[in-house]
Amino acid sequence: MFGLNTKDTRLLLIVALLVVLAPFLLNPFPEGSALAQFNAGYPDLMQRFVIFGVFAIGFNILFGLTGYLSFGHAAFLGAGSYAGVWMLKLLTINVIPAIIISTIVAGMFALLIGFISLRRSGIYFSILTLAFAQMAFALAASVLTPITGGETGLQTSLNDPRILDAASEGGNIPAPSIFGLQMRDSFELSVGEWLFTFNTGYYLSGIIMVLAFYVAIRIFRSPFGLMLKAIKSNQQRMHYTGVNTRPYMLACFVISGMYAGLAGGLMVAMDPLAGAERMQWTASGEVVLMTILGGTGTLIGPVLGAGLIKYFENIFSKINDNLLHQWFAFLPDGMEEFMVTIIHPFIGKGWHLTLGLLFMGVVIFLPGGLVEGGQRIARLFSRKKPSGKDGATTRTEPAE
């Protein structure tokens, strides 16, 4: 189906199904129960899951296929975000132009940076992209303040022109919408104790992510993708056979940048604010973590990695001591204090620590990321015992 083989079609359908059913899957605990803290099925986080999914898919097209580790991908996310907010300010509050323009702007930005950075490979390439991204961040935070809003960030305001829209009524800034349907509109479905939220913005981003995922599969399976994989395995040999690899690399870099821009455009479509810190190196590092955590070079890995990191960031960071005391209230006082003291460094602002430990665990024990973990579990439960030799060949090799 869709020009894919059976296996890929199945993968695509699974992803599509996950996206559609996410409001149910992410809210497994009844409202008001002690575990409701771990529910992730609210619009903001669901939107983040799929948007960062798009970002990570794009990053994986570059890193997973060619092995070129870009440490400045956040610059494209940021450029896309700013372009998106400007469209919402100048053109119309309808998100479609914002999403399209942000993709294009990020693509052009990637063309510029890629043209220069791709003259080098390996660590030098990483450093060059990092330098460009930090440059973009510094510019956005200070010199370009009239365009980017500096550290305050760029927002929509009441007196924006919005030339395609009628004048806003009621004295309030219009919310981003798609043909009148507001991004933050939600249907709420309560079934017994459970409450499920179906959000317009989430489904728009979800559809776009599934499309982005489909395009990524096609790229992975195309002759172009094969060429990129060849570059990864031995670029020198490619040169000897007379293939000029640079156009392929540049095209790949631009595509990857456009994915990042698309993610940036979606972010501002969901919440019309763009801050300079979106371009900072920590944001670039985050997407690298997502990809490695999920499984570099695999199709679904980056999406899983993005979901996991965003889950930690939003759920663990919001657990406070007060909640811990509630959870351990059944223990005797001394024990309760002890447990809270033990767990305290890993929650709230310490979520980075928890994530760091998890990341170390994954890299040491599952070099192929979460996807490898999944494969191992599947092998454990599959009835036919793989022979030793077979088992070795299906193993995912870590990227060099």
Next chain:
Amino acid sequence: MSKTNVTRRGVLKTGAVAGAGLALPTYLAAGGHSGFANAPGDSSVTLGFNVPQTGPYADEGADELRAYELAVEHLNGGGDGGMLSTFSSQELSGNGILGRKVEYVTGDTQTKPDAARASARSMIEKDGAIMITGGSSSGVAVAVQALCQEAGIIFMAGLTHSNDTTGKDKKANGFRHFFNSYMSGAALAPILAANYGTSRKAYHLTADYNWGYTTEEAVRTSTEAMGWETVAAVKTPLAQTDFSSYVAPVLNSGADVLVLNHYGGNMVNSLTSAVQFGLRTAQANGQDFQIVVPLYSRLMAKGAGANVKGIFGSTNWHWSLPDAGSQAFTRSFGTKYGFPPSQAAHTCYVQTLLYADAVTRAGSFNPCAVGEALEGFQFDGLGNGPTLYRAEDHQCFKDVLVVKGKENPDNEFDLLEIVEVTPAAQVTYDASIFGGELGSCNPGA
């Protein structure tokens, strides 16, 4: 050509699915509509405390959180009641808000607008917070205020001092108790003129975001009006921790006053740098070199240690104030945590009480009703003397304190002395001078 087979079973199936599909939206629309967003249930109400737990303002954030916890305790009838007894409006009786127990959720703004909005959104969407408060940076406050306006939630600004919050970027759903840059400038200028004379040359170091801009502008305008010159104004990134490269050129610039438009960790670091470079003991243009910090707090004075001695600045509140409200608050905060509260803690505590009181007076959690109850509200007994919540821009008008780093502190908390209490009338301005529009209140849903 395709051939359609209509079977009894097929028709029934299709009919059932279509019927369910049509009925679904009706069913969905039935839930959770009571005229405004996140209407609380009958037993409890959730407030969202969104403070910086990491970044340059983390100290302030931690203190704000303590104050919020104290406020919740008092609203629920715990502790000694703090300012509930001194508050001029005696609507709150310690049984929560409108009989509902107050619960709260916390989040980390990281002092970044993006992260702050994400945190606030999750409070609104996931935890059903009816009011968001906090923030220790104007960039964050403006961003979160705009979000609350869109979502139909009341925003009670915490520590935010930029003119923009209730000026250019004011919103109908946002309210600020804290004072602002304009007031600092207006209160500080006469004191500076009296102590340092009227022929001074100032060099500004300014935090590079909206608070820094408006503070620099306010201090510039008010000091230039009395004869000072401004030699240069240099912007420094908010995330900067080493200010030596910014402080080094000051001495040779021809300036004789350094104005640090910095707050929190920024100010601690830049002031320490300035002292290390010998600015406090230097001479320039035949006068002693001076340093001014427009916005001061006890936490900053503590961080900077002996360096703050004799330095002028302005502050919203100080724990040593003798009125009954300040004393009551300082006592219950001190009893609970073992040290006196900062101005950030004070404004956050007061904002929570003011919100609870407004809800009680309005008899509803509806943001529009709460907003109406706060607009033009005059109160006393919350530590700042008689105070007005101005309806035109949702800004509180009250006395401003001009303070100085104490030369011989009696104890580790007694770091600032109050030089003058500038009356509210002297710092009041016309609501229209900063532009911006409130818009209309948004109840969400």
